[in-house]
Amino acid sequence: MTRFILVTGGVVSSLGKGLSSAALGALLQARGFKVRLRKFDPYLNVDPGTMSPYQHGEVYVTDDGAETDLDLGHYERFTGVPARRSDSVTAGKIYSTVIANERRGDYLGGTVQVIPHVTDAIKQAIVTDTDDADFVLIEIGGTVGDIEGLPFFESIRQLAYELGRDRVMFVHLTLVPYISSAGELKTKPTQHSVKELRSIGIQPDLLLCRSDREIPQSQRRKIALFCNVPEQRVIPALDVENIYQVPISYHQQGFDTQVMQHFGLADAPPPDLAVWHEIVRSLQSPEGEVSIAVVGKYTGLRDAYKSLAEALTHGGIANNVRVDMQWIEADIFETDGAAQQLEAVHGILVPGGFGERGVSGKMAAVTFARTKAVPYFGICFGMQLAVIETARNLAGIEGASSTEFGHCQDPVIGLMTEWGHGETVERRNVGDDLGGTMRLGAYDAVLSPDSRVRQIYGCDRISERHRHRYEVNINYEQSLNEAGMRVAALSPDGQLPEIVERDDHPWFIGVQFHPELKSKPFDPHPLFASFIKAAVDQSRLV
């Protein structure tokens, strides 16, 4: 029997509902249950694929090629369960379905309305494709009281009514702020938030209260009384030093125990948290530190590189070192040159990106890493720029560039108009819609037997996730090779270069895909583990 845990948020946004859901998922898993996690976002974009990183942070890509909210990254990193397209639902996606049904005549002449048509579609999306999980955790984006969220709240109210309260649990995340002038934690925002929820027919079963300090028993009692929730289900969610402590901290506060009780599973064995203790131990007592420069375009907004930052941390866990990340805006190299900022770092990473702004700064970083023998990791755009850099500076192809920046004489990076995926051939054109038209999701690549990446991965064939329009042009393979850059992995049909590397350098690897999306704290991605290892070696030299 699948049970549903609905996680809503109140008071303010950014309280960390995604992380809370992910950590609860990890705790249930540690008790031996099978879980799925899902995100429902009330905005009207069909998916976050066309949203600016400044608006929405990173776009997380699933194996089946969905462009989703970054919270799905937390879910995967905490549970290891690969997310799917059906785990990411937006109001835009729901409305598109309802409107398409209406055009087809499925509603038989009825008036199409938010209730029941939109709410039915939302409920359907909640219960569909659950893989017989024991628990499906559904996070509702936004904050209670948002106008656009109302159909979602109405749907979960109906769901609880239809399935029964023993299959549905409402968890509400709120804020208990400390007001320094009064010297007190305040419960009123939580009371108001719960009042708002109850006005739309939802009585929370458990309150998760974010706070920067211990919440005294007296305040918890007050929240319990005013919000109609048993005192032991007013769970403090205190700030922690690093996110991987959250499952342990929640367990200490009794969160998962209360969830078990709600569902009548009080006899379930306690969770096995050994892996989380080990991860936290490694993060708290590293044996050294390396410094990695990430040269990108959205460095002011850390959420834009969420998975990347986590994957670098995981690489640190694999080597028992702390990774100090220096986020450097590529633009600054255009005026000052790269040298000064990069002199003291042990590794340089140029991440994924789009468009021409910042390109010459990123190229300066590539040149620096190549010529000074500093470990270099190029991811997607960072790989494409490394190819252009080699083509221009070592292969003598002066006009080498990417067609992403307009027409060029030597398109070493260009738009493929068709490519194979499994049995099918996919096509795209310059004038296509922007949404969902990239090479998206998991693709296989075949590694060259004598390459460095073959050693790093320890296997011949890999599957990694993609999100890009442009590809390295295979016709330039020989020129690149002669310039010391070899194609170390290809798509199975031999048409698309997937990895490039240099033999004359301590660690210089560019990958066309996004390995950061598959890294886990308990299973660091091999490329990140190897890159940080190279940075450790580098730190011994400088």
Ligand code: GLN
């Ligand atoms: N802009 C490049 C492309 O579309 C790279 C994309 C990326 O880095 N994700 O191919």
